Amino acid sequence: MSILFPTNGQGERAAFPRALSDFERATLLWLLPEQKAGYKNYRCYIESWHVIGTGRRGEGNFILAPVEPPFGDVTAPDNSAPLAQVFAYGVIEMSAGRISATLREVQEDQLEFEIVNLDGGTIPETFEERRRWSFSEWNPGAQCPMCIQHVREVSIQRIAGNSLTLAMCPSDKRLWIYDGNDGVVHLIPVTNFYNELMMHKRVRDPQIALDSRNLFRDLSSYSDSDLTAAFIGYNALRKKVELGAVAQTEVSRRSFFSKFFSAPPKSWRTGLKP
Numbered sequence: 471m472s473i474l475f476p477t478n479g480q481g482e483r484a485a486f487p488r489a490l491s492d493f494e495r496a497t498l499l500w501l502l503p504e505q506k507a508g509y510k511n512y513r514c515y516i517e518s519w520h521v522i523g524t525g526r527r528g529e530g531n532f533i534l535a536p537v538e539p540p541f542g543d544v545t546a547p548d549n550s551a552p553l554a555q556v557f558a559y560g561v562i563e564m565s566a567g568r569i570s571a572t573l574r575e576v577q578e579d580q581l582e583f584e585i586v587n588l589d590g591g592t593i594p595e596t597f598e599e600r601r602r603w604s605f606s607e608w609n610p611g612a613q614c615p616m617c618i619q620h621v622r623e624v625s626i627q628r629i630a631g632n633s634l635t636l637a638m639c640p641s642d643k644r645l646w647i648y649d650g651n652d653g654v655v656h657l658i659p660v661t662n663f664y665n666e667l668m669m670h671k672r673v674r675d676p677q678i679a680l681d682s683r684n685l686f687r688d689l690s691s692y693s694d695s696d697l698t699a700a701f702i703g704y705n706a707l708r709k710k711v712e713l714g715a716v717a718q719t720e721v722s723r724r725s726f727f728s729k730f731f732s733a734p735p736k737s738w739r740t741g742l743k744p
């Protein structure tokens with residue numbers, strides 16, 4: 471499939487506020503699946519807000535805010551606040567190169583996004599699309615959207631509401647939580663989650679506790695209830711989902727092992743990454 475976007479969001483960007491380019495709008499809306507109720511608010515922002523300036527991360531990084539034409543006094547982007555966490559992320563793989571699209575959590579009526587060529591340079595005006603994937607599309611039971619391999623899942627049963635699913639991909643070293651109430655997939659920073667896990671496990675050895683890369687190396691040694699406890703701790707500090715009371719995890723480590731290692735060990739170790 472060949473795609474033509476005359477203004478792809480990468481050039482002629484001196485004047486603000488401006489509307490999103492067709493390519494920017496289509497790409498950001500793709501990150502926010504319409505069939506999942508939890509993405510509705512963000513879709514409204516994309517449909518109605520304007521780009522008010524650039525972010526702090528260079529080319530392809532812009533800030534959206536609610537301004538209406540005719541544009542009077544437009545607040546300049548606030549680039550002093552801490553960078554908001556990632557709300558949605560996806561990649562479009564072209565025949566040559568990849569485009570990444572990142573949308574951050576809305577913060578003080580500002581919404582930051584980045585659409586960049588992962589291999590450097592500008593986004594070509596036309597390109598052949600090979601494949602695209604985003605974490606937002608993920609549902610429990612599915613493979614990792616990034617590497618198309620098995621992920622470890624931990625179901626967290628809310629007392630009131632649908633269950634949540636914590637998912638971890640050892641190959642890509644990514645983790646995310648799926649909210650059964652609204653379908654939203656929240657990406658979770660590995661370091662913060664790992665800190666909570668280490669506190670829960672009372673691990674003080676700095677060689678283990680300070681190196682979050684160990685999470686995926688040692689993933690099979692953590693029970694579902696360990697990982698649930700770490701998520702509850704993380705969510706208390708940095709709320710991703712409305713949690714409320716949670717039912718005790720009943721899944722034993724043995725059942726996890728038998729499920730997880732039913733896949734050939736080779737695929738779990740090597741991954742598909744180049």
Ligand SMILES: [Zn+2]
Binds near residue numbers: 614617640641642
């Ligand atoms: Zn993966």
